[in-house]
Amino acid sequence: QVRVVESGGGLVQAGGSLRLSCVVSGRTFGSLSMGWFRRPPGKEREEVAAIRRDGVDTYYTPSVKGRFTISRDNAKNTAYLQMNLLKPEDTAIYYCAADSQTYGGSLYAGDYDYWGQGTQVTVSS
Numbered sequence: 001q002v003r004v005v006e007s008g009g010g011l012v013q014a015g016g017s018l019r020l021s022c023v024v025s026g027r028t029f030g031s032l033s034m035g036w037f038r039r040p041p042g043k044e045r046e047e048v049a050a051i052r053r054d055g056v057d058t059y060y061t062p063s064v065k066g067r068f069t070i071s072r073d074n075a076k077n078t079a080y081l082q083m084n085l086l087k088p089e090d091t092a093i094y095y096c097a098a099d100s101q102t103y104g105g106s107l108y109a110g111d112y113d114y115w116g117q118g119t120q121v122t123v124s125s
Helices: none
Strands: 003-007 010-013 018-025 033-039 046-051 058-060 068-073 078-083 092-099 119-124
Touching (some): 033 068, 078 092
Antiparallel strands (some): 033 046, 033 092, 046 058
């Protein structure tokens, strides 16, 4: 059974930083592309970032590019989302997801097989 567990959310002031972590168990981590998605309050889920299985290629939605960095440590079965220069509009539940089908990474939620329970990020103005 594959398990995806996020951590690192919290309350931060605008302009601050947070780092989210995502630990995967039950499957060889290096066989999974990883992605981060978020659901702002009252809105639909949206893509944030994705990373290829080997970590070489990364992808970002335009609103976070230059502020967020996705990375992974295959030896630790962990993916990360470093979030800098946070804005109030970044407030959302952040979800980590694992994709066993797409080698190169995807910002399409439908490609992902396994999802975490989410971690709340709140950015105050």
